[in-house]
Amino acid sequence: MNEPDLIAACLAGRGEEFRFIVDAYKSQVTAVAMNILGNREDAEDACQDTFVQVYRHLGTYDPARSFRTWIFMILYRRCLDTIRKKKRFRTFFMKAQAEPSRAMVVPPAEPSARGIAGEEILNGLRPKERTAITLWANEGLTAAEIAAIIECAPSTARVYLFNARRKLKTLIEERKDHGTLGAR
Amino acid sequence: MGHWALVRFVVRVFPAWGGRSGVWRHLDRCSACQSRLAGLEETRRCLVRPEDVGRLDGIWPEVRRKVCSAPPEPLAPVFRRTGNPFWRWAAATAGIGFAAFLTFAAIRFLRSGNGPIQARIEAAGEPLRIHYARVDGHPAETFIVDLPADRMVVVWVAKRSEKEGQT
Numbered sequence: 193m194n195e196p197d198l199i200a201a202c203l204a205g206r207g208e209e210f211r212f213i214v215d216a217y218k219s220q221v222t223a224v225a226m227n228i229l230g231n232r233e234d235a236e237d238a239c240q241d242t243f244v245q246v247y248r249h250l251g252t253y254d255p256a257r258s259f260r261t262w263i264f265m266i267l268y269r270r271c272l273d274t275i276r277k278k279k280r281f282r283t284f285f286m287k288a289q290a291e292p293s294r295a296m297v298v299p300p301a302e303p304s305a306r307g308i309a310g311e312e313i314l315n316g317l318r319p320k321e322r323t324a325i326t327l328w329a330n331e332g333l334t335a336a337e338i339a340a341i342i343e344c345a346p347s348t349a350r351v352y353l354f355n356a357r358r359k360l361k362t363l364i365e366e367r368k369d370h371g372t373l374g375a376r
Numbered sequence: 377m378g379h380w381a382l383v384r385f386v387v388r389v390f391p392a393w394g395g396r397s398g399v400w401r402h403l404d405r406c407s408a409c410q411s412r413l414a415g416l417e418e419t420r421r422c423l424v425r426p427e428d429v430g431r432l433d434g435i436w437p438e439v440r441r442k443v444c445s446a447p448p449e450p451l452a453p454v455f456r457r458t459g460n461p462f463w464r465w466a467a468a469t470a471g472i473g474f475a476a477f478l479t480f481a482a483i484r485f486l487r488s489g490n491g492p493i494q495a496r497i498e499a500a501g502e503p504l505r506i507h508y509a510r511v512d513g514h515p516a517e518t519f520i521v522d523l524p525a526d527r528m529v530v531v532w533v534a535k536r537s538e539k540e541g542q543t
Contacts, residue, residue, distance in 0.1 A: 207443060211436050218435050219426035226424040236435070243439045313422050329419040330426065345461065350400060354387055360414035360422065 195259055202250050214243050217260070220331065221267055227326040228271040228319060238274055242267040258337070265341045268323055275319055313363045321356035328353055380409050511535040 193201070193212065201209040221242055225235035245266050253262055314322055323342055327333040333341075339349035379402070386399050403409050414422075509516045511533060519532040 207440070210443075211440075214436050214439055218432045219429050222429045222432055222435075223424045223426040226429065232429075236432070239432075240435055240438045240442065243435070244442045247439070247443050325414075325419060326423055329416055329423055347397075351387055354403070354413070357413035357419070358384075360419060361412060364414060364418060364422070 196255065199250055199253065199255075199259070202247065207247070210243075210247050213246075217263055218243075220260075221263065223330060224264065224323075224326050225267060225271055227314060227330070228268075228322050229274055230315065234274050234278075238267060238270040241270045245270070257340075260331075261333075261337055261340055264327065264331070265343070268341050271323070272319065313360060313367065316363050317356050317359055320352050321359070324349055324352040325356035325360065379406065380412055383409060506531065509533045 193209070195213070195216075198209050198213055202213075218239060222232075222235050222239045225238040225242075226232055229235050229238060242263065246263055249266075253259070317325070320342055324338050327338050327341065335350045335353060336346045338353065339346040342349065342352070344352075383399055383403060403413075506518050506520075509518050512535065514536065517534050517536055519534070521530040521532060523530065
């Protein structure tokens with residue numbers, strides 16, 4: 193069953209069909225959320241909330257738009273909400289970061305793809321820059337598609353992408369100089 | 377080096393400039409500028425990829441539980457930016473200007489001593505009250521005249537006229 197048929201089935205009340213949509217997108221959504229939020233627990237929560245929101249608002253989805261872009265738009269809002277909540281509890285998170293066992297939230301059986309060095313590098317970027325560069329590199333989205341997700345002008349999205357790539361290059365070079373960026 | 381500095385300057389200083397498309401075209405072509413930006417593969421090495429996230433078996437049961445148990449809720453409201461950026465800037469500038477004008481006018485009004493007399497009397501500590509006034513045993517009309525320039529308040533008591541409206 194293709195995507196429009198699955199959406200139609202869900203709208204017709206066959207909620208179990210939504211499972212196929214979740215299975216199709218959960219890896220992409222979780223990966224993007226992990227890159228924006230920096231840890232797996234928050235990313236999985238954001239992923240669950242995103243799919244719940246997608247299901248509840250399927251009726252407002254415009255088929256003329258990309259379904260994937262719509263999902264990422266909802267995910268981006270959820271991630272921003274999480275970041276705002278985390279800012280309110282900054283003290284708690286600073287304490288958590290001081291404890292390596294809590295900061296390293298990726299289970300040992302499923303090692304983080306980017307490792308600690310990669311996480312530190314992405315922490316040097318602003319959330320919008322992290323979102324833009326993740327969508328560009330992971331999902332292959334254009335500036336116009338990124339702009340639709342983070343709700344800004346395409347030229348502004350290009351600025352986010354430019355700044356993210358520039359900062360990332362600088363940080364990678366710095367890590368190479370210090371020998372802290374491990375090759376995969 | 378020179379054009380890279382120019383590119384950074386244009387991107388940073390003119391965030392809403394429409395003519396910046398020439399800068400993007402230059403960036404796409406110029407290998408020297410490209411070498412100062414993280415490439416696709418370089419970036420991917422720093423990111424979590426979809427194939428790296430592992431098993432996510434817990435997502436669907438949790439989503440199904442939430443969808444079935446909780447009532448629908450509206451999407452978080454989002455401030456949508458629409459229209460020409462020029463008008464957004466113009467509206468923002470006009471708003472700031474109007475707020476500055478109101479602040480200036482309010483300060484000038486309060487400093488000029490033309491504020492509400494009741495507030496000023498209360499601020500002075502001793503409230504001025506006239507319960508009643510009589511002239512020749514009959515109720516009289518009272519007037520309070522505030523003369524801020526002379527730092528003076530004049531209380532005027534007048535005998536009520538036999539005819540209505542006259543004092």
